[in-house]
Amino acid sequence: MENISQEDYLTAIFRNLDDVGEVKPNLLAEKLEISNAAVTDMLKKLSRDGFIDYKKYKSIKLTTDGESYAKNILRRHRIWEVFLYKTLGMSWDKIHDEAEKLEHSSSDELINLLEEFLDYPEVDPHGYPIPDKKGKIKDSKSVIAITELNKNESAKVVRVNDDVKNLLTYLTKIGINLGREIKIKDKLEFDGSILIKINGNDVNLSKKVASNIFVEKIK
Amino acid sequence: MENISQEDYLTAIFRNLDDVGEVKPNLLAEKLEISNAAVTDMLKKLSRDGFIDYKKYKSIKLTTDGESYAKNILRRHRIWEVFLYKTLGMSWDKIHDEAEKLEHSSSDELINLLEEFLDYPEVDPHGYPIPDKKGKIKDSKSVIAITELNKNESAKVVRVNDDVKNLLTYLTKIGINLGREIKIKDKLEFDGSILIKINGNDVNLSKKVASNIFVEKIK
DNA sequence: TTATAATTTTAAGTGCGCTTAAATCTATTA
């Protein structure tokens, strides 16, 4: 395909699929920060090219082709992130944007060589699994959002959403990174915010933030 | 600037400057494999943006800005080439095209980190010097094209032009790579071709090929 | 259920980087 924009749409679609595997154009427009009209335009092209199932005024689905394409770009993205973080020591909150550019500019051969050099990492620095050459993604059933935890439960942070603006910078500030243990001190009904204990400190997380931090329960 | 095309034009201009620091549009069109009309179009934009000095029907010069921009892209290109070749073991004849894509998709910060990781290489895998952060390029006065050697002179291959289609693949086939010693056996007048001895074999190089292989004399 | 709000699409228009064809300018050479 060799088209940066189409690649961006496909990954945005894949990243934002709902529980039945669909996305609405409006959400895409928000995520990609472009107008709804532009989205409509591109959906026609993606549909024409066989990457999505699309009918006027309906939600979008990826075709088999579209899904494997999207996963291949995610693979590229995540492998680059590992390289930038582990090999070059680039900071947590910068690697996503940098990888976003590189993912469109690297051959499969390069990605495979990089993967080998990095010794076949399983997750990227934000905890997302790296699809293998065939597009297979290790599933992580036990991974849940902080919002799903109950009062007094303890858990370990295993993933943070790298696709939300400024989230990583904020998390770094309040001392959250992968591997950290947290405990739910309280869940506030009126705004959905959650009070957690981390590193001995009490921190209040808004619902939006909490829903983008993922953990595994500690028994 | 953030514009792939303009970056490609600037490097193409820099790479093809003549002895008085100028290029003709026609040469650019050939190198970039596009029409002359497209070149004219872009020259207007590059001029508008202050990267080149351009007057209708005249040759093109780089401005100070244009030159430092071009050198920065060359820097990115060559550092990526070192990484692809040395770290990942990608083959000699593939790294140029791969780096051509990466050079447009990497921040200065990334390039600086890469340079550090690679321990500040001075030349790329084809023997071209790597501009430093300030755009300074080590000059290599003693480097000359094979065509400048006389009969019976010996020399060491120190650079090959990576910007000529299929040249590297061809050179690999006939056993030429950096560090190799050659000796001029004969220079043929009628077509400018040159007979050299390399690895114990006699090889005839066309004028075009010979003019793109660079050496340092051995006394 | 119907008014209103939100979403989505269409329409018209823009800048970009290209194309081909024709016009214009410059260089070569007879």
Next chain:
DNA sequence: TAATAGATTTAAGCGCACTTAAAATTATAA
């Protein structure tokens, strides 16, 4: 020097990826 070849520019047009504004459709809530 005048004809011609070659280089360059202009003109018109195209697909891309966007925009805003208006129209059409769907969802929501009174």
